[in-house]
Structure formats: C-alpha cells, structure tokens
Amino acid sequence: MTGIRQLADYLDISIGTVSRALNGKADVNAETRRRVLEAAEKLGYVPNQSGRSLRKGSTGVVGFMMQTGPEITSQGDAFFMSVFDGVQTVLSRHKLDLVALLCSSNEDPYAYLQRTVARGFADAIILSATRRNDARFELLHRHDIPFISLGRSLTDVGQPWIDLDFEGMAEVAIKRLVKAGHRDIGIIWPNGDLNLGYLFADRCREVLAEHGLALSEDHVFRAKPSEAGGYAVAHEIASRSPRPSAIVLVNEILVTGLYKGLEDAGVKPGKDIAIIGRYSPQTQFLSPALTCFTLSLRDLGISLAEHLLSVMPAYQSHYVGQTPRVIWPMTLIEGTSG
Amino acid sequence: MTGIRQLADYLDISIGTVSRALNGKADVNAETRRRVLEAAEKLGYVPNQSGRSLRKGSTGVVGFMMQTGPEITSQGDAFFMSVFDGVQTVLSRHKLDLVALLCSSNEDPYAYLQRTVARGFADAIILSATRRNDARFELLHRHDIPFISLGRSLTDVGQPWIDLDFEGMAEVAIKRLVKAGHRDIGIIWPNGDLNLGYLFADRCREVLAEHGLALSEDHVFRAKPSEAGGYAVAHEIASRSPRPSAIVLVNEILVTGLYKGLEDAGVKPGKDIAIIGRYSPQTQFLSPALTCFTLSLRDLGISLAEHLLSVMPAYQSHYVGQTPRVIWPMTLIEGTSG
C-alpha cells in the first residue's frame, strides 16, 4: 500500500505539499502539482479512507439503506439497480461514492441504522421502504445527518423526500375503472406497515366516494409482497362473494402471481376481472397486456441524489431553497387488462 | 457525538482503560469494566469507525461488489438479496458488516475496485459476475486482500470460489432432452463475457457429443440478459430453420420474455419446443410449468461467507485447509416445458 509518505519521499518533498497538490489547494506551484499528480498516478496512490475521514470528519460516501432477505422488499428486481444507477451518475460528479447499507432481515432496522450512523460510516443516507411511522427519521434528524427518503411517512422532522405519486395513480386508475362501468373495485394492500399502503388506500376511498361508491373492507386484500403472495391472494379474490369486478394494486411483484392465480381459479384477468397495476420488466409480457403505471427509475435516482446534495452543507452550492418534497409522477400505459 | 474522551471524562478514568474495557481485554478490573459498559450504554457511545480502523488497519466491513444499471447483471436482485441474507447471518456473528459496493454502469469495474481497495474501504471482498478472464482477481491478489468469488474464471491466482454447477445442469438437461427424443438442441448464451457461458456451452457440447450429437453454431443464440432480451431472442429462435426442438438456458431473467416471444411467434413452449431453464420466483407461474434448476440462495450466501472467513487471517480460527472451491449443486424441478 503506497501512502502519502511514500509519495512524498519519492518526490522528495513534504507530505503537506503532496496533500495540498492533490486536493487542489491554491498555494502550490503549478510545476510541483504536475509532478505530484503524475507520481500519484504512477505509484497508484489513493488516499487512505480512514485517515482522511478521521481528519476531515467526513467519509465521502453516501449510504442507501435497504433491507435484505427474500420477501422483504416490496420493490421488484431491477428497481433498485436502476435507481442506484441514477443516483451514482450525480454523486460521482462530486466524488461521492454510493454504497448499499444492507440491513439483515433479522436485525431491527432502527438499531442497524443507529449503529451505522454512530460509526460515522456515511456522510449522508438515503432511506427507502418508509414505514407509516418511521423512527429512523427522528434518529437521523437527532444526529444531524443529511438524508432524504424515497417515500413519505407520518413522522415529520422536516426531512426532504421524494415519493411516487400513489395518490395520482389511485385517482387515474379508479376513474378509469369507474368510467368503464366498474362499481365494485378492490385493492391489494401492499407490504405490511409501509406508508404507501395508507396513502394509496385512502385516496382510492376518496375518489370512489366522489363517484358515490365505497371501498368495501371486504375487498381490501392483504398479500405478501412476492410472486407467491400474488398467487395466494388471487384465490382469495376469486372465491370472495361478491367478487370485485376490478383490482388495483401498487406492487409490481405481485402481479405475475396474481394473473396465474386468477387463471387457475377460472377467473380470466381482463375479462372476468379488470386489473391495473405497476409496470416492471416482468409485467411487460403478461397477457392480456397489463394496464399499468410506469416511471423512469434512473431519473428518479438522479433527482434523489440532487436533492440529497442540496441538504448536504458541503455540497449545497447548487440548490438552495426550501426542503425538497417531490411527488414523482407516473405515466399510464394502457393495456387490455383494465 | 460522544467519543471515548467524553466517556473517559465522565467515568474519571483514562481512555486507555475505557478502550480495553470495551474491547474485552484481560487486564481490567471486573467492576471497572461493568461501569464502563454501563456508561457506554447510557451515553450511547459507539466507537468512531475512522479512528478505529486507522489504528487497527482493518475496517470490519466486507464488501460485495456488484454492478448497477438496468441491464447489466444477469441476476435479478431478488437473487442478490437472498444471497446477502445468508452472508449476513454468518458475518454478523463475527461483528462484520456487509455493504454492497456499487459499481456504476459507466465506470470500469477494474478501476472501481482498484479505487475502493486502495482506499481501504473493506477488509475483504466478494466478487460476482466473474468474467472469462477477470483481472480483478489479480488485483486483489496483488494487494493481498482476502476475497472469494461467486463464479469461476480462467484467471487463477489460487483464489477461493463458489460457483453454481452449470456443468451438472448442462449434463442433466441435455440427457433429459435426448432421452425424450430431441436431436436438435439449442442453447441461449448468457451475458456477454461472463465465464459461466463458456462453462455451460462447453459441457453441453461434450454431453451432446457423447450421444453422437453436435451443438450447431446456428443454434447458439445470443440475448441481452433481460426480459426484453428473452422476447427478442424468441423471434430469432422461432424463425431459424431448421428450428431447434429444444432450448436450454442458464439465465432465469430471460425466460418470461422467451415464453411470450415464442407464443407470439406461434411456437408453443413445451409443445412445439422444449425449454429447460433456471428457477426464479417469476418463473414459478409460467405455463406450461418450466422445467428448471433451483438452489437455496440463502445457503449459498452462508457458504460464501464461511469460506470467505476461512481466508481472512483474523478470523480463520474455524476453517483451515486448502483454498475452498465449491461447485454448488442445483436440483431439478420437473415441469412440463421440457
């Protein structure tokens, strides 16, 4: 491992000058800087992370917290990978690195986050899978760590967030179905205590009420956020009487299992029951074609990163203003399923 | 942020003693240790990671390197999430944390890895998506960083690896198809330069040869590792003449698109053409049911972590012996597709 010491010895100058040259400080001779840069390249010098962040008090890494485990996330496969890609294109311009902080399924997310922020692992955090009441917000706020969340929560510490427009989706979907003549619409409640479930269900209720309709509690279905969960809930839906004539759901993972489950139960999607859901790479080949809502995950990631930067004191040259809170629109892809 | 200094002042003892007490060193009075532990709990003290790892020369984190971007990985992230879960259950027992090192799609993986190891970010690395010739092995070997890879490579620096039994899969699949009367079997070549493509194709050729058959180059299909890629290659397969009577593929992402593409082209999977692939949560609801190979991803992760520990000098109390190289078996789920 070549350290700054070796580099300085090699060039026969002091480590202070080397550091200044590399960090683009003003008072260093142009020629000297050139030599330092060249030698650093040649010897493959990269500043040691621990030393640097101990002194600077910052690490240069942004953490994206997510839970591992097979059936935890309500998001599909390519979802996070695409978001990451967008986040990174922005962060890399500021020499920030993105790492995924992986919280094991058998560890409490709050405790995990507490441990990692106290260790000083990341300068800023991106949260996802926000709960209805999410104590992680208070934790980060208390420690004064810059963060942003992908998802809202009732817990409000003045934090910035970006969230998908689940209300808009509810509105468009319900109106579309009502217009098509549906009077008995059901929904699938997404993963456990995630906040989006409430947002979505509440807006569905409201829009239905505007049309003089109600969301029967009997037609709010619970399902595990997995393909198997979709299959299982399909049978529940098929056997309920009265059976809803349409289903709206926000979870893109469920829908493949749902289709198959309904078919197996003799209920043809798009014919016997309308379905509106979310797009994912897997849903694009369902037949009948799924009517679904989509968005650019990469752009979402870009926005997430840009707004995160705006709350990081060391980087907020670009954006100033009020704390960013963005409702991210989704666009409808008209299929034949509903 | 409460540091060891505050804790020591609070207890009116020296920081040395505090450190020793917390780290379970021998020469500290039992009563003193108790007081320290108690105060640490009360003040919410967590050692600063930078200071600690600067001194110790190790960080206590294991990095799992993966590429981000929508169409890069040939695995879904349900795949990795499950593997992660297994890895973590082992690592957490040793107070090691797992983070995903996310290499952006527009950065060279080798350069990325070089940067992160030089920074001293992680004590050990898990590689995935190994290439036919993967220079990352040499890099890590040169820097003397403990690592293990999920996947083999022609590049051999005596590194440990675990890889799925693609040869075994090829053997079982080909024999099964031949037994069922197929004489013209095609394969889909997985993602670009990944080593598993070669392993799989070579073994397919061998097994076919054992039965007096050959793998026509015309029936080795290339596809992008995505659902859309599967759809696209389906049309290619359908329109080739002569058309293979069976297809074997190792990429679980492709198969949903493949099914749909074939159907759209008027070629019924399982009837007009046999298909054998890999299991994923998405494939379980295809009809006709996919004949596929599966494995426990969580167990794979556990094994990965255990073998990684065995090459980490500070942890190799448990396992000693030769460098671990494991071919991970997969089990066949008999469907009706082939």
Next chain:
DNA sequence: ACTGCTTCCGAAAACGATTACGGTCGTATG
C-alpha cells in the same frame, strides 16, 4: 525491610491524512 509477582491503570506513541502556521526566498517598493 527487601524482593518478586500480580493486578490494574495511566501516559504516550502510533495509524494516515488535512491544514493552520510560520519560515525562506525572491522581488518590488520606499
């Protein structure tokens, strides 16, 4: 009383970087 041994703890030196501060040199200015 002296020595030897244990047990516990404090002082201080690392680890590798950044940065405040001061010193040296050359040049311009009075």
Next chain:
DNA sequence: CATACGACCGTAATCGTTTTCGGAAGCAGT
C-alpha cells in the same frame, strides 16, 4: 539599503482510536 509582500513549502498539531510500556499498589515469601 531596508522593508514589505507574495509565492511556495515544511513543520507540527490534529482527528479518535488501539496498544505498548511502564508505574503504582498490594500481597506473599524470605
């Protein structure tokens, strides 16, 4: 010629830990 100043660079302090070393106190044996 003396002074001031700017440009450049070296010295040393600093970040928060861990760990080595040695010292103090207590106790037992002679």
